[in-house]
Amino acid sequence: MLKFENLSLNIPDTTKPRVVIIGGGFGGINLAKNLDNKAFQIVMFDKQNYHGFWPLLYQVATAGLEPDAIAEPLRKMFDEDYEDFHFRLVRVTGVNPQAKTVVTLIGELKYDYLVIATGTKANFFGNEQVQKYSFPLKTIPEALNLRSQLLQSFEQASITRDPDIRQALLNFVIVGAGPTGVELAGSLAEMRKHVLPGDYPGLDFSKMNIYLVEGLDRVLPPMSPEASQKTYKYLTDMGINMKLNTLVETYDGEVVTLKGGEQIRSHTVIWAAGVTGALIDGLPNEVIARGGRVMVNRFNQIEGFPDIYAIGDIALMKTDKFPNGHPGVAQPAIQQGRLLAKNLNRTIRGEKMEEFEYFDKGSLAIIGRSRAVADLPGNRHIGGFFAWVIWLVVHIYYLIGFRSKLIVLSNWMYRLFTYERGTRLIIRPFVRPGDKEAQEFMLKNEMG
Structure with a gap:
């Protein structure tokens, strides 16, 4: 040892x-x-021994991509041309x-x-209870935990006889309406419409609720008001339950309590509210x-x-x-x-250093197929299909490694024509602390 x-x-x-x-x-x-x-x-x-393309983590979490599509080994990136480079895990x-x-x-x-x-x-802002029971989305292991939780929730909802438990399994609460929260909400909404009904014909997905909770008065606070307005319309058109000017007070693993007293029964709370x-x-x-x-x-x-x-x-x-x-x-x-x-x-070389001057190339967010927003240089704001194409091109360009670019591009092209997501596998079962129903389900099925 x-x-x-x-x-x-x-x-x-x-x-x-x-x-x-x-x-x-x-x-x-x-x-x-x-x-x-x-x-x-x-x-x-x-x-960790890899570089990850974190803007696409939400697609790993929602079974759109496999982890190796957005990650590249660090040692592979620095080959024999970097003769005095040393990586240590x-x-x-x-x-x-x-x-x-x-x-x-x-x-x-x-x-x-x-x-x-x-x-x-x-950043959980000191709320230890929320930190214990919710799902962050900052790393690949966290994305895989969330993917398992989502798929396990659908599996459990398809076999439970208790309508209250079934509804709690089909309620998904995303806290934080920045780019991660918005993109995750849109991805779940597309799964609800195009993917899940085929996988679970016995479930009524009209009862699947996606809540997006934001403490400020608009979605995508880092982007322009124009982008926020377009995004809000896209999300509401997709059936997302929007809760602006709303804060999460507590979450005990079964019930989300919002400031003001409103409660939502949910087994899955995703924390994207800050860093x-x-x-x-x-x-x-x-x-x-x-x-x-x-x-x-x-x-x-x-x-x-x-x-x-x-x-x-x-x-x-x-x-x-x-x-x-x-x-x-x-x-x-x-x-x-x-x-x-x-x-x-x-x-x-004894030369003078140069001060940093940031060149802002703009900001992008995708909400779903043909739905995206872009704040471009020159105070230009666009939305819809053209912004969606820009988002696709930019994200392919900045992926590290030809293999990753090819995998992601082929996945996206496949999904463009079929809506299919081919990675809906519970490879690594995950049980969140305090989830008694999930623990019992996993134990009885000998999956844990």
Whole structure:
């Protein structure tokens, strides 16, 4: 058996400056790919061995795509051309800025430059009960848990004799009407209309309710009012129960209680209501801003630590145009990663660094077939089929690896003509804590 005391990071010594990157997301991989690997030793730490295309997580959760369609092994992305690149599958537990070391579960490593690109995690705003019983959607394992929960709910609903339990199994509550919540609601609505009636002919899917709960007064708050209005109409036309200006107070695994007293019986609550920075221990409190983001200057340096950088969602860079920081989407991370690589390359040549200037390429959200919204540069706002085509092209373009592009494109083309979703398999059964009916069902069927 492997023991921690017998493990080590096994990073070779080097005379080159060592850049340690924590996180293999959009920011981390674009930084590593654009660094001069002949001038630097590059070390990347991540707790998973793949880069995931998180904008498509909801399609994994709703059986539209398999996980390997949106993920690429990190080691595969950095082949023999990156001769001094080293990836380690290990959790980072802290940093020591004074000693210039990164602390992991199996040892410490000295750095010359440290880049924190850890992204975000689900924010439950201190509500431990909701956190315990609801389903977040930030990682592939969470998407697979949710997929199992959805399919198991339909299976249980098809055989239960109790109409109240059946209705609770067919009530789905999505908390948060940002892009994830909106896209997930639309995907569930399309399944309800085109897929599930064929799979479960004995179930009346007119009784399947999809609730979208949002604390603000409109859906898609990060996007334009025009996009919000179009999206609201699309969702209501698809039969989504909209609850704006509404907050979730509690959820005990069976009943969602909204502020104001309204209750919804549901076995599936999906939490898409907010994120917070995935912080690492060791940074002083004065550099941590609201939302768990790390304050950085225009070079992505953490205030007071010229050799420590933060990029992507974890970084808070305030500018006149973005006083609350850049939006938490892929583009800022990609652009910051690329520019930081150029700046570090300049640094070792004794050249001056360049300040970051975000180029906003626009925002997109898809609600269903031929239904999407787009905020484009030049204050242009479009919706419908053309926005849907743009969404498809952009997401194919930014997928990592030809194989992933081919798989996703072929899946989407197949679904365009058939509405079919071929991955409705309960491969890994999941039982949420407190779900007594599911636990009994799984035990009796020897699935757990």
